[in-house]
Amino acid sequence: MTATNEKASIPAMNIWYYANPERFAGLARTLLPWLMGSAIIAAVTGTVWGLMIAPPDYQQGEAMRIIYVHVPAAWMSMFVYAVMAISSAVAFIWKHPLADVAAKASAPIGAVFTALALATGMLWGKPMWGAWWVWDARLTSVLILFFLYLGYIVLWNAIEEPARAARAARILALVGAINIPIIKFSVDWWNTLHQASSVMRMDGPTMPASMLWPLLIMALAYNLLYAAILMMRMRAEIAERRLRSIRLGLEPSPA
Amino acid sequence: MTAQPFDLQTFLEMGGYAAYVWPSYGLSFLALLAITWFSWRWMRRVERIAAAASTASRASADKPAQQPSEPVV
Numbered sequence: 001m002t003a004t005n006e007k008a009s010i011p012a013m014n015i016w017y018y019a020n021p022e023r024f025a026g027l028a029r030t031l032l033p034w035l036m037g038s039a040i041i042a043a044v045t046g047t048v049w050g051l052m053i054a055p056p057d058y059q060q061g062e063a064m065r066i067i068y069v070h071v072p073a074a075w076m077s078m079f080v081y082a083v084m085a086i087s088s089a090v091a092f093i094w095k096h097p098l099a100d101v102a103a104k105a106s107a108p109i110g111a112v113f114t115a116l117a118l119a120t121g122m123l124w125g126k127p128m129w130g131a132w133w134v135w136d137a138r139l140t141s142v143l144i145l146f147f148l149y150l151g152y153i154v155l156w157n158a159i160e161e162p163a164r165a166a167r168a169a170r171i172l173a174l175v176g177a178i179n180i181p182i183i184k185f186s187v188d189w190w191n192t193l194h195q196a197s198s199v200m201r202m203d204g205p206t207m208p209a210s211m212l213w214p215l216l217i218m219a220l221a222y223n224l225l226y227a228a229i230l231m232m233r234m235r236a237e238i239a240e241r242r243l244r245s246i247r248l249g250l251e252p253s254p255a
Numbered sequence: 256m257t258a259q260p261f262d263l264q265t266f267l268e269m270g271g272y273a274a275y276v277w278p279s280y281g282l283s284f285l286a287l288l289a290i291t292w293f294s295w296r297w298m299r300r301v302e303r304i305a306a307a308a309s310t311a312s313r314a315s316a317d318k319p320a321q322q323p324s325e326p327v328v
Binding site: 047051052056061062063065066069070073108109112115116119120123124126127225228229232233235236239240242243246247249 | 261266269270271272275276278279280282283286287289290291294295297298301302304305308309312
């Protein structure tokens with residue numbers, strides 16, 4: 001590909017076009033209201049559908065409605081970690097300047113989703129299993145995921161020099177990624193009280209459509225909300241880096 | 256299933272699981288609202304400070320320190 005062709009390519013298709021942090025911040029500014037607006041619409045739709053329209057479960061009754069806040073949070077807890085691990089790999093291999101920013105900005109959001117998965121899981125476990133908590137593979141591996149998020153956040157704050165902090169955080173994110181398949185398959189590999197997957201299965205979902213739709217809409221809402229908060233936090237992170245370079249007298253020329 | 260008239264009392268009772276269903280939704284709402292709010296506030300604050308610092312540093316770069324006696328307003 002010649003240099004002229006490269007310039008003419010659609011910016012959105014090229015991750016290096018947005019390697020300029022100020023350019024990315026502009027994109028984030030444009031996307032933010034759309035992401036936030038659609039997240040709110042999807043969340044309201046999913047909540048009303050899940051609480052009022054979807055039928056109760058024949059075994060679990062109305063308690064089953066906790067699924068519409070529990071499962072999306074649990075999916076996001078793993079998805080956000082996967083984003084962090086992939087971003088960390090991208091930062092290592094291609095040195096993309098936004099990869100560390102994306103990973104660092106994701107961690108607190110992922111921690112909140114994981115805490116919600118645990119909390120709503122306990123609120124669901126108590127009436128169904130008779131216990132708030134059991135030390136089985138699924139619950140324990142998700143608790144470890146929560147501590148991985150906390151460790152990642154602490155690591156960034158504990159190391160003064162940004163380049164060293166970034167390196168240590170990348171290593172932690174990548175090593176911790178081994179936990180993700182463990183969480184996913186824990187219900188198949190070990191005996192557990194936790195029910196098996198009923199949506200993300202090789203043979204397709206086993207859940208009836210009347211319950212599957214509100215669940216998928218809630219999952220969409222959580223994804224959109226993650227994207228919206230990610231845009232905010234990445235903008236903040238970019239501004240903080242700029243501020244740091246201004247204070248060090250290294251202000252780059254305006255884009 | 257036949258459509259039944261909406262009854263608020265029945266809805267709020269959640270088939271006896273109200274003590275588990277409503278805290279799940281309430282907690283999710285509050286936690287997501289909190290992370291959204293704090294992230295928004297952080298972003299606004301840092302962007303404002305960075306913009307001000309950038310203007311200040313550019314202004315000082317434009318005016319070399321030739322007339323240090325002149326008061327800066």
